[in-house]
Every structure is written in C-alpha cells, then in structure tokens.
Amino acid sequence: MGRALMTEEIVVEAVGLTKEFRKFRSRPGLAGAFADLFARRYQVVRAVDRVDLVVRRGEMVGYLGPNGAGKSTTIRLLAGILVPTSGLLRVNGMVPWRERERFARTIGVVFGQRSQLWYDLAVRESFRLLQRIYRVPEEDFRRQYGFLAEALDLDPLLEVPVRHLSLGQRMRCELAAALLHDPPLLFLDEPTIGLDVVAKRRIRAFLRELNRRRGVTVLLTTHDLGDIEALCERAVILDRGRVIFDGPLAELRSGPGGSLEEVVHAIYQGQLQHGGGERGAASGLR
Amino acid sequence: MLHPAYVELARSRFLTLLAYRENFWTGIAVYIVYIGAYHFLWQAIYEGREALGGLTPAQMTSYLAVAWMARAFYFNHLDREIAAEIRDGRVAIELIRPYNYLAAKLAAALGEGVFRLVFFALPGMAVACALFPVRLPPAQVWPAFFLALFLSYWVNALVNVLTGLAAFFLLDNSGLMHARRVLVDLFSGLYLPLSFYPAWAREVLGFLPFQAIAYLPNLAFAGGLRGGALARALAVQALWIGVLALAAAALWRVAHRRLAVQGG
Numbered sequence: 001m002g003r004a005l006m007t008e009e010i011v012v013e014a015v016g017l018t019k020e021f022r023k024f025r026s027r028p029g030l031a032g033a034f035a036d037l038f039a040r041r042y043q044v045v046r047a048v049d050r051v052d053l054v055v056r057r058g059e060m061v062g063y064l065g066p067n068g069a070g071k072s073t074t075i076r077l078l079a080g081i082l083v084p085t086s087g088l089l090r091v092n093g094m095v096p097w098r099e100r101e102r103f104a105r106t107i108g109v110v111f112g113q114r115s116q117l118w119y120d121l122a123v124r125e126s127f128r129l130l131q132r133i134y135r136v137p138e139e140d141f142r143r144q145y146g147f148l149a150e151a152l153d154l155d156p157l158l159e160v161p162v163r164h165l166s167l168g169q170r171m172r173c174e175l176a177a178a179l180l181h182d183p184p185l186l187f188l189d190e191p192t193i194g195l196d197v198v199a200k201r202r203i204r205a206f207l208r209e210l211n212r213r214r215g216v217t218v219l220l221t222t223h224d225l226g227d228i229e230a231l232c233e234r235a236v237i238l239d240r241g242r243v244i245f246d247g248p249l250a251e252l253r254s255g256p257g258g259s260l261e262e263v264v265h266a267i268y269q270g271q272l273q274h275g276g277g278e279r280g281a282a283s284g285l286r
Numbered sequence: 287m288l289h290p291a292y293v294e295l296a297r298s299r300f301l302t303l304l305a306y307r308e309n310f311w312t313g314i315a316v317y318i319v320y321i322g323a324y325h326f327l328w329q330a331i332y333e334g335r336e337a338l339g340g341l342t343p344a345q346m347t348s349y350l351a352v353a354w355m356a357r358a359f360y361f362n363h364l365d366r367e368i369a370a371e372i373r374d375g376r377v378a379i380e381l382i383r384p385y386n387y388l389a390a391k392l393a394a395a396l397g398e399g400v401f402r403l404v405f406f407a408l409p410g411m412a413v414a415c416a417l418f419p420v421r422l423p424p425a426q427v428w429p430a431f432f433l434a435l436f437l438s439y440w441v442n443a444l445v446n447v448l449t450g451l452a453a454f455f456l457l458d459n460s461g462l463m464h465a466r467r468v469l470v471d472l473f474s475g476l477y478l479p480l481s482f483y484p485a486w487a488r489e490v491l492g493f494l495p496f497q498a499i500a501y502l503p504n505l506a507f508a509g510g511l512r513g514g515a516l517a518r519a520l521a522v523q524a525l526w527i528g529v530l531a532l533a534a535a536a537l538w539r540v541a542h543r544r545l546a547v548q549g550g
Contacts, residue, residue: 076547129294132294133295
C-alpha cells in the first residue's frame with residue numbers, strides 16, 4: 001500500500017494539540033475592584049493539553065470525559081471554531097482555522113445545546129438558506145434531502161417554525177441541517193442531551209446508518225454511555241484536558257467492575273491507572 | 287464579489303423584518319416629532335435672519351428632515367448583535383459556516399438597511415415633506431445623494447462592527463456601545479450641522495469618521511455641497527470605508543485567536 005493512500009485515510013490528525021484560555025481573576029472587595037481597573041490579573045487555563053488523536057475514514061469515535069474535561073473545546077478546535085494555542089492539527093487535509101471557509105464545507109457540526117436553525121423561520125426555509133449558503137446544486141440537494149427526510153422523517157416538520165419544534169423534532173432537523181451539504185465528516189457535541197428514549201434510539205439508528213451506508217466519519221461527545229455502546233467501537237477518554245484512554249470499547253468493557261459504566265466511573269474517579277499520559281500513544285488499562 | 291450566501295442572508299433579514307413591519311410605524315412617528323421639535327427650535331434661533339452657518343432656514347429644515355430619515359436607514363444594532371453572539375457563544379454556529387463572519391453580519395445588516403429605507407425612511411420623508419417646509423434638491427443632486435447615503439451606511443456599520451468586536455477585549459463593552467451611539471449622533475451632525483461647531487472642533491471632527499455618516503450626505507441633500515466639494519465628500523467617505531474595513535478585518539483576526547466559547 002502506498003504512503004499517499006495511507007495518509008489519505010487519516011481524517012483527523014492532532015499532535016500535541018493545546019488550547020489555553022486566559023481567565024480574568026477579580027480581586028475581592030471594593031479595593032480589589034479598584035486595583036483591577038489598573039492591573040488585571042489573569043489565570044491561564046489549559047482546556048486541552050497536548051492531545052494526540054488520529055481518526056481514520058469511516059470510524060465512529062466516542063469522546064468521553066467528566067464535565068469540564070475539554071471535550072467540547074477539542075471539538076471546537078477540530079471544527080475550526082477555535083484557534084489552537086499550540087500543536088499540529090490537520091482535518092480533512094486542511095488546517096481548520098486557517099482555511100476555515102473552505103474547510104467548513106467538508107464538515108457537519110451538531111451542538112446538542114445550541115441550534116443552527118433560524119428560530120423565526122420554518123424548517124423548510126432554514127434548509128433552503130443552508131442550501132444557498134453551502135452552494136449545494138439543486139439536484140444534489142434534492143437527493144440528499146430525500147435521504148435525510150426518509151431516515152429522519154422530516155416531511156411533517158417542514159412547514160413548522162423552528163421555535164415550535166419539540167426538542168426531539170429539533171434534533172432531527174439539526175442533524176439534517178448539518179448534513180445537507182453531504183460532508184464526509186460529522187462532529188456531534190452531546191447530540192442526545194435531554195432526549196427521551198424513543199428520540200435517542202431514532203437518532204442512534206440514523207447515525208449508524210449514516211456511518212455504515214454512507215461511510216461518514218463521526219466523532220461524538222456524550223455523557224450517555226448508551227450512545228457510545230450503541231455506536232462506537234472506539235472510545236477516547238479525556239480528563240483535565242489530557243487523553244487518559246484511547247482504545248477499543250471492548251477493552252473498557254472488560255476492565256474491573258464488569259460494566260462499561262463501572263469502569264468509566266472508576267477512571268473518572270482516578271481509581272484506575274491507565275496508560276498514555278506522558279508516554280504519548282495512549283492505550284490500555286493497567 | 288457577490289457570493290450568493292451573502293445575498294441570501296440579506297434577503298432573509300429583509301423577510302424576517304417584513305413580518306414585524308408594524309414595529310416601524312411608531313419609529314416614523316417618533317422621528318417626525320424629533321424633526322418637528324428641531325424645526326421649531328431652529329425657527330426661534332434664526333429669528334428672521336437670512337442664514338446661519340451657511341444655511342438658510344429652509345435649508346436647515348431640509349437638513350434636519352433628511353438627517354433623521356437618513357438615520358432611519360443607516361442605523362442598526364450590529365454592535366449589540368456581535369457582542370451578544372460573542373458573549374453567549376452563538377458565534378460558534380457562525381464559525382462552522384463557509385462564509386466570512388463579518389461579511390455575513392454586514393450583509394444581513396444591509397438587508398435590514400434596505401428594509402428600513404423602504405418601510406421607514408421613504409414614508410417618513412414623505413410625511414416630513416407634508417408637514418414641514420422641506421425643500422427637495424434638484425434632480426441632478428439625487429444620484430450623488432443616494433451614493434453618499436449608501437456609503438454612509440458602510441461607514442456607520444463598520445464603526446458598529448468595531449465597537450461590537452471590542453467585546454473580545456473588554457469585560458463589558460455595553461458602556462462603549464452606548465457611548466458609540468451618543469458620539470455618532472453628536473459628531474456625525476445629526477442634531478446640528480458641523481458648520482455650527484467652533485473652528486477647532488471642526489478641525490478635529492474632520493479627522494474622525496463620524497462626519498462621513500451623516501453630515502456629508504445631508505449637506506449634499508440640503509444643497510450645501512456642489513461640484514468639487516461633493517466629489518471630495520464622496521472620496522472622504524470611501525477612504526473611511528477602506529480604513530475601517532481594514533481595521534475590522536485586523537481586529538477580527540486577533541479576536542478569533544482569543545475566542546473562548548463558553549459552556550458545553
């Protein structure tokens with residue numbers, strides 16, 4: 001196999017990816033507030049800390065970690081929303097933030113906690129607007145919409161203003177909105193948050209179909225281990241910005257405790273030693 | 287470069303506002319009250335004098351009427367929109383789209399401007415002409431006036447963009463945004479033509495972008511700018527658009543690096 005083909009298969013490649021935020025620290029009291037006027041004190045917070053990550057075409061990777069571990073920040077770096085402080089990053093063969101406008105055509109992004117639809121417009125008009133923004137030719141748009149409408153049962157929702165959609169209905173539309181331009185790579189940041197069992201299952205089934213039949217590479221963050229079990233063969237666990245586990249889901253399941261939840265809980269609590277960390281390529285439990 | 291995405295953004299803003307067009311009728315009423323109040327105030331100040339600051343009473347009334355109605359066109363809340371999107375993280379959604387963030391904001395605001403022109407400024411001007419002795423300029427002035435008005439939209443919008451982007455660098459830029467509104471109205475010549483300011487102030491204001499927002503197009507309308515002076519005024523506007531656009535692009539580049547989307 002040629003080298004060119006090998007690298008072509010790599011969709012996401014991050015080496016030492018780091019993002020630091022500067023946080024303003026106010027001093028207490030009136031005198032403190034006055035002092036803040038002249039000399040602000042900042043605290044540097046490292047949200048993502050030297051993360052190495054490789055995702056290959058067709059993979060479905062679950063990105064786990066306790067609240068504040070840096071999952072969402074990583075997704076935002078990979079999607080070109082944030083500019084890394086240091087490290088190397090290539091996604092779909094591009095540096096996301098540097099070639100952001102071109103790069104944006106090759107990815108789909110869904111934020112469970114944020115809508116990308118136009119609140120005042122009907123769903124149909126939001127889709128039309130996205131078609132023009134992404135310059136999707138009419139024929140391609142029809143084909144892709146046909147696939148999405150069938151898989152997500154969108155037709156009954158088309159004339160409804162976005163503000164009148166239930167959360168489950170809205171998430172189906174959000175997924176469609178992220179995929180209308182048929183991107184080969186999809187980022188999902190907590191796509192099932194707040195959804196009931198029926199809506200969750202439907203979205204999982206759709207994502208599986210999208211991955212298996214369309215070959216779309218998916219990277220998703222979630223707190224719902226059910227999502228991971230239903231969808232992913234590989235999990236990456238992040239804690240305080242660092243990758244503390246990266247390997248097959250089966251390996252996590254077979255850890256002490258028996259169930260995925262027990263093992264993940266133990267890792268979050270720091271009760272399990274794990275590979276990776278300073279040694280770079282992270283894998284395996286000890 | 288007329289990218290279809292930007293045209294579409296302008297169009298959708300126009301259509302969204304169309305659903306709320308009743309909101310603008312009260313705006314017309316309020317602006318007419320302003321024009322009336324300043325008209326009668328200036329009548330008292332003129333006290334039968336032929337001209338003040340180079341303007342006759344009729345020119346002054348025309349200046350006031352067009353100043354307020356021009357404001358109805360170029361005014362927008364771009365600064366508040368941008369600052370709010372940065373603060374609550376909605377900017378993340380804008381950054382996953384294949385367009386330039388600032389260009390998209392400006393395009394939507396232009397859609398709003400066209401809406402305001404059609405449903406606010408033009409009917410408002412008709413009402414003002416019916417109520418007050420407004421003298422419409424001769425036909426040959428109109429093209430230059432509309433060109434100047436179009437340029438004033440961009441100067442004002444870019445000032446707003448810069449004020450909004452300050453949200454990246456200040457803990458709270460609401461004071462700055464409020465100051466921007468007062469300063470633009472005062473220094474752009476909305477309340478009174480800049481020719482009434484003392485010489486030193488005129489000197490200073492000549493180096494600021496605000497005059498390019500209102501004073502220059504309004505003076506053209508009132509018949510106070512002809513020939514070479516008109517060309518010079520348009521050149522000054524174009525120059526400010528260039529300078530402010532470069533500043534906005536540079537500020538955005540720095541801001542994107544510092545962006546910290548909260549939550550999630």
